[in-house]
Amino acid sequence: MTLPGVLLLDAAGPEAGLLATAAAARGHQVHAATTAAAYAGYGPELKGLLAGHIATDFTRPGKALAETAAYARRHGVGAVLTVNEYLTELAAHVCAELEVPGNDPGRARAARDKAVMSEAFAAAGVRTPYTVLVRDDAGLWAALADPRLGFPCVLKPLSGAGSAGVTVASGPAGAAEAAHVARETVGMYGSGGAPGVLVQAFAAGTEYSVESLTQDGTTTHLAVTRKQVTGGTKRVETGHSLPICLPPAVVSAVYREVEAAIRAAGIRHGASHTEVIVGGDGRCTVIEIGARLAAGHIGVLIQHALGIDVWAALLDVALGRPAALTPAARGYATVRFVISPRAGRLVSLCGFPKTGPGVPFVRWRAAIGGLVHEPGANGHRLGAFVVTGAEAAEVEERADTLLRRVRIHVEPAPENPGQVRPASTSDIAP
Numbered sequence: 001m002t003l004p005g006v007l008l009l010d011a012a013g014p015e016a017g018l019l020a021t022a023a024a025a026r027g028h029q030v031h032a033a034t035t036a037a038a039y040a041g042y043g044p045e046l047k048g049l050l051a052g053h054i055a056t057d058f059t060r061p062g063k064a065l066a067e068t069a070a071y072a073r074r075h076g077v078g079a080v081l082t083v084n085e086y087l088t089e090l091a092a093h094v095c096a097e098l099e100v101p102g103n104d105p106g107r108a109r110a111a112r113d114k115a116v117m118s119e120a121f122a123a124a125g126v127r128t129p130y131t132v133l134v135r136d137d138a139g140l141w142a143a144l145a146d147p148r149l150g151f152p153c154v155l156k157p158l159s160g161a162g163s164a165g166v167t168v169a170s171g172p173a174g175a176a177e178a179a180h181v182a183r184e185t186v187g188m189y190g191s192g193g194a195p196g197v198l199v200q201a202f203a204a205g206t207e208y209s210v211e212s213l214t215q216d217g218t219t220t221h222l223a224v225t226r227k228q229v230t231g232g233t234k235r236v237e238t239g240h241s242l243p244i245c246l247p248p249a250v251v252s253a254v255y256r257e258v259e260a261a262i263r264a265a266g267i268r269h270g271a272s273h274t275e276v277i278v279g280g281d282g283r284c285t286v287i288e289i290g291a292r293l294a295a296g297h298i299g300v301l302i303q304h305a306l307g308i309d310v311w312a313a314l315l316d317v318a319l320g321r322p323a324a325l326t327p328a329a330r331g332y333a334t335v336r337f338v339i340s341p342r343a344g345r346l347v348s349l350c351g352f353p354k355t356g357p358g359v360p361f362v363r364w365r366a367a368i369g370g371l372v373h374e375p376g377a378n379g380h381r382l383g384a385f386v387v388t389g390a391e392a393a394e395v396e397e398r399a400d401t402l403l404r405r406v407r408i409h410v411e412p413a414p415e416n417p418g419q420v421r422p423a424s425t426s427d428i429a430p
């Protein structure tokens with residue numbers, strides 16, 4: 001019997017690679033819809049896994065939908081997935097067009113456009129920060145005078161990701177600059193550059209995310225993840241840990257809000273990643289939802305800590321088969337991101353961990369000799385490693401110890417970018 005084909009919208013990145021590997025290992029033909037430029041950058045391993053691809057233009061969603069659906073029909077595709085935040089809306093439309101399990105295309109925008117998300121949450125009674133969409137300076141000043149916002153407040157692009165262009169402003173001057181930054185922030189596939197900026201009330205508390213899988217409208221929460229985030233004006237993630245055990249009353253409050261958010265965003269078949277802040281009073285505020293598996297290697301953490309085959313489960317949900325979601329392990333896992341203390345040229349690196357017992361995953365992605373950024377977005381991470389074990393305290397301690405051993409040397413960038421020698425990963429000292 002021929003198995004249905006599996007189509008990934010954008011197959012780049014570690015999560016998509018693991019999904020492609022899992023699908024191919026189960027005997028599915030794996031296809032990718034991507035851009036010609038992105039396909040050119042796929043490595044030989046990924047290209048070897050793919051049975052075929054279609055190069056399309058994601059900046060033109062109507063055209064991308066028609067081309068992708070036509071390709072999928074020609075190749076017997078029975079499951080469509082994406083782990084790319086920018087493509088979740090398109091994925092819902094492609095699934096609907098092909099009549100394969102997917103999310104409600106009529107609501108999918110709510111998981112991509114934070115203004116639509118805020119309205120959808122408010123309409124569904126999801127507890128979410130008071131949010132104003134401002135289109136110009138006059139709108140910004142009016143919003144800042146609104147006592148429901150106050151300072152600090154958060155300014156963010158409408159459809160950004162990876163914390164890019166998000167600023168916590170403590171006063172009007174900072175807010176004006178932050179609005180400019182948010183407006184100028186450009187995401188993938190032509191996202192960004194819109195005049196609208198969101199100004200949001202600041203939710204104080206501890207940040208978590210909830211990783212869920214919904215099948216036929218029934219949601220299973222796989223884990224609550226604690227996020228390590230930098231303080232200050234730029235909130236950049238520095239690590240994630242799971243599973244986090246919260247008091248039962250808090251878990252109920254969190255799950256109630258998350259499930260309402262999942263429904264509001266039309267998530268019927270697939271993964272979701274909901275970011276929440278739990279206040280000192282135990283109340284849960286939903287910051288945002290993504291209609292996809294979490295990034296930042298959270299899938300790897302779930303796999304190792306809980307023994308759930310996340311990639312197989314995602315495939316099953318996309319194929320409309322019952323997914324195996326019962327944990328087979330009771331461990332703990334954490335990821336640490338290596339970030340640069342300052343902008344400049346990365347001169348050297350040493351002490352970065354290698355994989356081994358309790359360290360199942362490492363990934364270095366910055367090039368020696370290349371320019372690095374002061375952390376302002378998740379995309380500025382230099383590398384990541386995962387630590388697993390039986391006990392939370394020992395895993396966290398080991399991860400911190402390993403992180404302290406990482407030494408990076410960053411020099412001020414030369415005035416003339418021509419002086420920067422070509423980046424090379426071969427200079428990395430283990």
Ligand SMILES: Nc1ncnc2c1ncn2[C@@H]1O[C@H](COP(=O)(O)OP(=O)(O)OP(=O)(O)O)[C@@H](O)[C@H]1O
Binds near residue numbers: 154203207275
């Ligand atoms: N209303 C808020 N109150 C408090 N902190 C906030 C608020 N909104 C955003 N933040 C902080 O800024 C970070 C980034 O914001 P947000 O999640 O909206 O952006 P994003 O670009 O979608 O991020 P990512 O893709 O990394 O999840 C959050 O993780 C949180 O630390």
Ligand SMILES: [Mg+2]
Binds near residue numbers: 163275288
């Ligand atoms: Mg976020």
